[in-house]
Amino acid sequence: MSSFESLGVRAEILRALADLGFQKPTPVQERTIPYLLSTGGDLVALAQTGTGKTAAFGIPLLEHIEGDQPEVQALVLAPTRELCMQITRDFRHYAAHLPGIRIVPVYGGASIREQIRGIRQGAQVVVATPGRLIDLLEREALQLAQVQTVVLDEADEMLNMGFQEDIDHILAQVPADRRTWLFSATMGKDVRRIAQQYMREAAEMNVGGGNKAGEGISHQYTVVMARDRYPALKRFIDADPALFGIVFCRTKQDTQDLAEHLTRDGYQADAIHGDLSQQQRDRVMARYRARNLQVLVATDVAARGIDVSNVSHVIHYDLPGEVESYTHRSGRTGRAGKTGISLSIIGVRDVYKVRNLENRLHLHFSYVKVPEATEIIERQLLGFVEKLKDAPVDPAAIGPLVDAVSLDLQDLGREDLIQRIIALEFGQALKRYKDARDLNVDLASKDRKAKPKVPGAERNERAGHLASGQMRSMFINLGTKDGFDKGRMLGYLCGITGLEGRHFGRILLKDTYSFIDIDAALFDEVVGHFGRANYKGRRLRVDEGGTAVGDRPSRPAKKPFNKERRR
Numbered sequence: 421m422s423s424f425e426s427l428g429v430r431a432e433i434l435r436a437l438a439d440l441g442f443q444k445p446t447p448v449q450e451r452t453i454p455y456l457l458s459t460g461g462d463l464v465a466l467a468q469t470g471t472g473k474t475a476a477f478g479i480p481l482l483e484h485i486e487g488d489q490p491e492v493q494a495l496v497l498a499p500t501r502e503l504c505m506q507i508t509r510d511f512r513h514y515a516a517h518l519p520g521i522r523i524v525p526v527y528g529g530a531s532i533r534e535q536i537r538g539i540r541q542g543a544q545v546v547v548a549t550p551g552r553l554i555d556l557l558e559r560e561a562l563q564l565a566q567v568q569t570v571v572l573d574e575a576d577e578m579l580n581m582g583f584q585e586d587i588d589h590i591l592a593q594v595p596a597d598r599r600t601w602l603f604s605a606t607m608g609k610d611v612r613r614i615a616q617q618y619m620r621e622a623a624e625m626n627v628g629g630g631n632k633a634g635e636g637i638s639h640q641y642t643v644v645m646a647r648d649r650y651p652a653l654k655r656f657i658d659a660d661p662a663l664f665g666i667v668f669c670r671t672k673q674d675t676q677d678l679a680e681h682l683t684r685d686g687y688q689a690d691a692i693h694g695d696l697s698q699q700q701r702d703r704v705m706a707r708y709r710a711r712n713l714q715v716l717v718a719t720d721v722a723a724r725g726i727d728v729s730n731v732s733h734v735i736h737y738d739l740p741g742e743v744e745s746y747t748h749r750s751g752r753t754g755r756a757g758k759t760g761i762s763l764s765i766i767g768v769r770d771v772y773k774v775r776n777l778e779n780r781l782h783l784h785f786s787y788v789k790v791p792e793a794t795e796i797i798e799r800q801l802l803g804f805v806e807k808l809k810d811a812p813v814d815p816a817a818i819g820p821l822v823d824a825v826s827l828d829l830q831d832l833g834r835e836d837l838i839q840r841i842i843a844l845e846f847g848q849a850l851k852r853y854k855d856a857r858d859l860n861v862d863l864a865s866k867d868r869k870a871k872p873k874v875p876g877a878e879r880n881e882r883a884g885h886l887a888s889g890q891m892r893s894m895f896i897n898l899g900t901k902d903g904f905d906k907g908r909m910l911g912y913l914c915g916i917t918g919l920e921g922r923h924f925g926r927i928l929l930k931d932t933y934s935f936i937d938i939d940a941a942l943f944d945e946v947v948g949h950f951g952r953a954n955y956k957g958r959r960l961r962v963d964e965g966g967t968a969v970g971d972r973p974s975r976p977a978k979k980p981f982n983k984e985r986r987r
């Protein structure tokens with residue numbers, strides 16, 4: 421196993437790394453540091469946050485800086501203010517014993533005058549968000565003519581956030597013979613374009629997990645009715661007193677609402693999203709970092725660049741819109757060799773989205789149940805007992821107090837005492853969970869959700885059903901007069917049932933009704949979804965349509981499924 425010394429890192433930085441307690445390089449560092457120190461060439465590295473990538477480019481970058489030259493020699497571009505500050509902090513640690521190296525962060529949302537003053541005092545390394553850097557260039561507050569190293573950190577995030585033009589503009593202004601190092605968690609076509617356009621014979625390294633989320637992360641999902649997502653979330657939090665998590669929602673409003681609900685229900689929670697001022701955001705983050713908050717509720721954009729150690733859970737209250745976002749979200753846990761859980765709480769209709777993530781990211785998602793009331797109380801009780809056993813007791817200080825109460829308690833037996841302690845400590849929780857129902861959707865009867873193990877296997881099984889002709893026909897009182905064609909009908913069915921198009925067979929449209937072939941194994945489930953459904957205020961009727969359309973024309977219904985049909 422290599423040491424930092426054997427990678428060629430110089431003595432002053434070795435001392436700084438020892439101060440930080442870095443004993444050996446991480447795999448990313450092992451691969452990139454010797455390459456970036458020796459060749460000085462370009463690099464495209466697929467690496468996630470949490471793998472030690474900041475030091476992987478930071479150490480060689482600092483080694484290339486001439487401390488006695490005052491000009492800007494290295495430029496690091498990062499998507500967010502938080503990431504800029506984090507990189508600056510880390511670089512200053514690595515450079516602690518390198519005299520004369522100044523590292524200056526510049527980012528939006530803070531006084532540009534202060535930053536200009538900072539740069540004027542001398543900066544060999546500038547760590548910048550692209551937008552603010554352009555502002556500074558336009559004000560001629562910054563000269564990039566002596567830049568020898570450019571790092572694009574979290575390049576995919578920068579492009580996702582719309583910084584493409586800014587990056588083009590900046591890269592056109594730095595000397596052409598610079599070295600360029602690009603780090604990205606994913607490698608989409610936009611990232612490739614940047615690499616092709618601005619880099620020369622770049623070495624490519626797939627380190628630290630590349631396109632998939634980190635090694636130490638367990639990907640889990642639970643399935644509930646959509647309306648039960650909130651109580652389910654609370655149960656997961658209640659069941660794990662050590663949970664320290666980030667919960668993701670899609671919109672600013674949902675993020676705010678969820679945090680407010682949690683706070684009202686007694687949880688230490690707050691939200692970060694784009695509508696907060698920088699000050700408000702900093703305040704929330706400081707509380708979270710100090711663990712005065714147990715749960716941070718965030719939008720994807722607001723969570724970018726957040727670097728908080730030991731996040732135990734990333735919870736997807738809403739699944740992300742983009743596959744890449746799942747990788748970024750879950751990368752907030754399981755960092756620096758630790759383990760973490762990335763849990764998706766999904767409604768029945770979204771199971772296929774988990775399949776999609778499995779297939780696209782080559783990940784395995786384990787199904788977990790929402791903890792039941794007894795389990796939650798038991799876990800909390802065990803946690804309490806552990807705390808009770810470990811409570812530090814100072815006999816000298818407590819002795820007299822014990823004497824004072826033992827007389828009062830002498831008639832209570834041991835069992836009595838234990839019962840009362842539990843009643844006091846868990847009375848509220850017991851009351852809250854007294855009539856708590858099971859929130860889990862019964863997967864046993866819906867085997868399509870209970871068998872997530874091998875992505876694709878389930879599909880083949882379904883395809884088997886279709887191929888073997890095991891279809892049943894469903895009647896529905898919607899037809900061409902309602903504006904449906906086959907495509908719209910299929911989309912409508914998928915929307916109502918949460919199934920995919922492949923689960924449906926032929927569709928026969930009439931003017932006021934239709935017949936649809938459905939995979940026989942899913943027929944009852946599909947019909948169940950229409951139990952109380954309306955279409956534009958009209959109650960829908962579904963029924964068995966007789967023999968499947970694909971076999972021969974339908975005949976009248978045999979068995980009624982809902983009240984309207986019975987009448």
Ligand code: AMP
Nearest residue numbers: 442444445446469470471472473474756
């Ligand atoms: P990064 O991927 O750069 O965000 O780093 C993730 C975390 O790992 C940070 O807290 C670093 O301080 C820490 N770290 C980076 N390299 C090492 C190392 N070689 N040994 C121990 N910790 C490290």
